[in-house]
Amino acid sequence: MDEVVTTEARPRTWARTRRARSLATFRLRWLPPLVLGIGLLLLWEIGVALSGISPLVLPRPSQIFAVMIVKAPELLRASTVTGSEVALGFLLAIVLGSLFGVLIALSPLVGSALYPALVSAQVMPKVAIAPLLVIWLGFGLGSKFAMTALIAFFPIVINTIIGLNMTRREGIYLFRSLGATPLQTFLKLRLPNALPVFFGGLKVASTLAVIGAVVGEFTGAKSGLGYLLVLMVGNLDTAGAFACVLYLTILGLLVFFAVALVERLVVPSHMLKRFDEMGNQL
């Protein structure tokens, strides 16, 4: 009757099975993408060398890596600019997004008032108002900041609402039968229940935040990776442009993994399993 659903080996064999398992995970999870990645890069390198395509059109991976290292000081300086735009914009989006999400989920009145406006704003292509933001906020950090926050805002609001509304009716009944206050019901039931979906929204938003910053810089800027990218394309420095893209990719990954790290600290791992497939697809 007291069966427990854990699959732990006995201590004696534990160490060995663990080592064997981690080796197996390595083979299964890390080896295939590693082999594929290196293979593709080699193919690219050799293909470009043999076909004689101009490096202005398609530089070889080795040339791109060289630029990434040679121009590292310049690229890193630009990265800090774009990175701070992403970080601040993303944080603003988190604050506003979860605030609006909570308000909409908790108050039917606020919800019905705001929801149509929210959906329209989401449907509107945000890139289109990037030039307007430059008019309002200038060429400096302000407009990038706003663009990033604007793009990252929506998945956070939507997932906050979905997460908070996922609470089962029986849970609400339980809390009501205990005489819980609305605040207790929110803090002890709805909020913890919403966290996995909320973090799902944050992950999507984190990738969008980088897009927002780059779009902002494309529209008009004096520094940053997006600005540098436009500059290098103008100079026909294709390898440099590729290097910018790679730095942006690394920046995006850093933001994504920062969110994943916080998620891991805040949400019990067994609650995340439900969303594992979703998370792996990102």
Added chain:
Amino acid sequence: MEFPARAGSVRALDGVSFSIAPGEFFSVVGPSGCGKSTLLLILAGIVPPTAGTIHCDGRELTGSYAKCSLVFQQDNLLEWRSVLDNVLLPVEIKHLDRAAGRARAMELLGLVGLRGFERHYPYQLSGGMRQRAAICRALVYDARVLLMDEPFGALDALTREEHQVLLQQIWLHERKTVVFVTHDIREAVLLADRVAVMSARPGRIREILPVDLPRPRPREMTETIEFNQLVAHLRRTLEDGYAAAGAER
């Protein structure tokens, strides 16, 4: 108690009137959709009756009064809390003494055979164990009445029988007033002091049958003639209820 209630535009319950003695085990059987669950939600003060009143200790109850604790068919445990923290939820919400609550929780977990699983999470337990943890949660504070809505409905037949016997033990130990809703007549007869039979749409009480079988009632009692006569009688009342409902339509 009397509360003809309307849920939405459907009259779920009509002329349901009965009283329960303190410490009594009162069971309600009826076909699905007869308003059994609605009845419990009204008793718990979660859904207000559209008409009628509920009295407890001679006083009329209004609004949410948190005197009843609920056990649902789904165990309803919070998956981000350990078993112990789940059991302690009422203590937290009601701001009761934590140390005393903890001691009580450990006692209850021992009583239902969950000692040693306090630190486990619900996902690590079987359905029966989860349901037992939910029963502990309902008993951890001093609720007047324990309301149970088909608590063993989701368990397999064998586990179910074990839990019926266990619930009886707990009840003999705790002597709480219990209102136990089920659609399993044998379960109702095995556990209850009195069994109310309900008919469907609108839910009406057709009969309240006392069960004068000696306690503790072991599993083997279900094989006795007296037991089966009571079951047969209740089944007939239930079927008459179907027929009557059919005739009204």
